[in-house]
Amino acid sequence: MLLAFFKVCRLPNLLIIIITQYLIKYSLFNSFGIDITLSDFGFFLLCLATVCIAAAGNIINDIYDIETDQINKPQKQILDKDISLKTANNLYIILSVLGVGIGFYLSNLIGKPGFSAIFILISALLYLYATYLKQVALLGNVVISSLVAMVILIVGLFDLFPAITPGNRQTQSVIFSILLDYALFAFLLNILREIIKDQEDIIGDYNSGRKTLPIILGAQRTNKLIFLIGLIPLAAVIFYIYQYLYQHLYAVIYALLLIVAPLLYFLIQLWTVKTTSEYRKLSLILKLIMVSGLLSIGLYQFIL
Known part of the structure; x- marks a missing residue:
């Protein structure tokens, strides 16, 4: 039961969220020595709220994907086999309430009660994505990718923004611009991966009456x-290397080997890919590129 719970919550993805947010807090922010708002415990609560809402989103997505999963990946189906639908719905409610509740407490803790609406909105969008938006071509991809980007931006909103003063505004803005760069990178990579997953799941989506891009365009x-779309993050990363990293050999090597080269390989493979297994491979490559990109946040403490 516990293993099934971890699978339906997408434990590896949750760990990526935790690592990314902690790298931002304790590697990026510490490197600049900037003013922050959250204590260690407060930041733990922010991370916990994010993870709870993300896990709830994964569960509700699987609940409404049972029909397509029976066609696309019956061997990996967990709900209605290892976990009953009733249990899954209860877990979704518990995790959603817990995440939003912690977000409400945290928002009041930093003196920004209006920020609690962020957690409510994210939770609502994850529900809408699972129940309706994912059936709308490209819109669902954009929404879920925006929420992935919010994993990064929410750290800045809760830890940087409340600590802004006239004296530190410039420094805080520089850090927030770095977060925006990473959020855009995560958004673009996830857009690519969502469309690739639509290619992978085209048979089940078609039989379920969904109108994804592959079904509409072919x-x-x-x-x-x-x-x-893939040319955009590739060009952006190359520009970033040229503009900011060219003096730091190890950072350049890291970016070329773990981000640029796999992206080029991905783009080349697109011209010949046809089978489900090939699309699954490309999806994995994109995930690894995204993880490599996010882990590069930890390099700032060595190159600044």
Whole structure:
């Protein structure tokens, strides 16, 4: 039961969230020695709230994906087998309430009660995505990718923003611009991965009556669109290396080997990919690129 719970919550993805947020707090922020708002315990609560809401989103997504999962990946289906639908719904409610409740407490703790609306909105969008938005071509991809970007931005909103003063505004703005860069990177990589997953799940989505991009445009046209979108993060990373990292050899090597090279490989493979297993491989490559990109936050303490 516990193993099934971890699987339906997507434990590896939750660990990526935790590591990313802690790297931002204790590597990036500490490197600049900037003014922050949250104590260690307060930051733990922020991370816990984020993880609870993300886990709840994964569960509700699986609940409404049972029909398509029976077609696309029956061997990996957990709900209605290892975990009953009633238990899954109860877990969704508990995690959602816990995440939003912690967010409400934390917002009042930092003197920004209005920020509690962020957690409510994220939880509501995850529910809408699972029940409706994922059926709308591209819109669902954009919404879920925006929420992935919020994993990064929410740290800045709760830890940086309340600590801004006229004296430190410039420094705080520089840090927030770095967070925006990483959030945009995560957004673009996740857009690519969501469309690739739509390619992977095209049979089940078609039988379920969903209107994803591959169903509307066809697989080949969708691959061309993915290629064009993929050029954006590739160009952005190359520009970032040239503009900011060229004096730091190890950072350049890291970016070239773990981000640029896999992205180029991904784009090249798009021209020949056809089978579900091939799309699954490309999805994994994108996930690894995203993880490598997010882990690079930890490099700031060595290059500043």
